[in-house]
Amino acid sequence: MSLRKLYYLLPPAARILARKLVFMPSDMLERLSGRDELIPPKGLIYTGGGDFKETGFRFLGYFKEYGNLSPDDHVLDIGSGIGRLAIPLTNYLSSEATYNGFDVIAQGVNWCTQNITVKYPQFRFHHIDLKNDLYRNDGSEAKEYTFPLTDSSQDFIFLISVFTHLVPEEMERYISEIARLLSKEKTCFATFFVLDKDKPQVNPNFSFKHNYGHYALMDEKVTSANVAFEKDYLMAVFEKNGLTVEHYLPGHWRDPSKSDGTLDFQDIVVLRKG
Numbered sequence: 493m494s495l496r497k498l499y500y501l502l503p504p505a506a507r508i509l510a511r512k513l514v515f516m517p518s519d520m521l522e523r524l525s526g527r528d529e530l531i532p533p534k535g536l537i538y539t540g541g542g543d544f545k546e547t548g549f550r551f552l553g554y555f556k557e558y559g560n561l562s563p564d565d566h567v568l569d570i571g572s573g574i575g576r577l578a579i580p581l582t583n584y585l586s587s588e589a590t591y592n593g594f595d596v597i598a599q600g601v602n603w604c605t606q607n608i609t610v611k612y613p614q615f616r617f618h619h620i621d622l623k624n625d626l627y628r629n630d631g632s633e634a635k636e637y638t639f640p641l642t643d644s645s646q647d648f649i650f651l652i653s654v655f656t657h658l659v660p661e662e663m664e665r666y667i668s669e670i671a672r673l674l675s676k677e678k679t680c681f682a683t684f685f686v687l688d689k690d691k692p693q694v695n696p697n698f699s700f701k702h703n704y705g706h707y708a709l710m711d712e713k714v715t716s717a718n719v720a721f722e723k724d725y726l727m728a729v730f731e732k733n734g735l736t737v738e739h740y741l742p743g744h745w746r747d748p749s750k751s752d753g754t755l756d757f758q759d760i761v762v763l764r765k766g
């Protein structure tokens with residue numbers, strides 16, 4: 493049985509605890525030897541692997557290059573996790589800008605408030621009480637959620653590795669919320685797993701075995717573990733909500749050899765409100 497499968501067998505709270513326990517010795521060592529205060533201890537990073545700091549700065553680069561991000565923007569980070577993208581933005585956004593991060597996991601929101609907001613007060617983090625079977629069992633339905641922000645108030649909305657954890661009704665609700673919140677001509681930068689018939693999937697360790705036509709799951713018991721959407725369905729959802737695709741930058745999750753010149757692991761989609 494793969495490590496991923498084993499991880500999904502744990503209840504959501506135990507997944508977060510397991511990570512804390514595994515990294516406890518190295519986190520203690522790091523605390524004793526002095527740690528970068530704006531980087532969370534590894535045991536608290538429940539949002540995925542890779543180099544936390546490097547990934548954040550890499551995405552900031554993509555936001556500038558492909559997402560039209562400007563220093564004075566009103567920015568919304570949906571699924572802000574434990575600040576991986578907020579941290580590099582603290583050095584980029586001006587005092588005129590605003591940043592709001594929303595997440596369903598209180599531990600991440602609290603860490604960000606205690607470590608980021610305290611130094612950068614225009615960075616605000618909000619806990620939203622929604623369920624997601626990868627991260628928590630309780631809470632309200634994301635498919636009915638309305639963000640407490642006014643229409644057309646945001647210049648740049650991003651979701652990094654968040655739509656990959658939402659089922660179709662949740663994704664559709666969030667896309668309609670993004671269309672409501674964006675100002676005209678402004679941008680949403682998001683990552684997805686797109687089921688694209690023109691791009692063969694050759695990665696045996698990353699396959700969406702449970703196919704339901706317009707979407708597919710990696711694990712049928714933990715439905716939000718990894719979700720992929722069929723390309724035509726996804727494009728129709730964007731179009732219905734008045735969002736046009738400015739960039740579609742396929743990722744190398746399908747082919748880890750990266751022989752196809754892809755940019756990042758997940759597919760990147762940059763949308764503009766018409």
Ligand SMILES: C[S@@+](CC[C@H](N)C(=O)[O-])C[C@H]1O[C@@H](n2cnc3c(N)ncnc32)[C@H](O)[C@@H]1O
Pocket residue numbers: 538539540570571572573574575576577594595596597600622623624627634651652653654657662
């Ligand atoms: C893989 S993590 C990525 C976190 C962050 N975007 C990053 O790149 O570091 C996915 C995040 O989405 C959050 N999440 C899951 N369901 C959500 C929902 N319905 N609304 C907002 N955030 C959600 C999770 O709690 C988690 O922090």
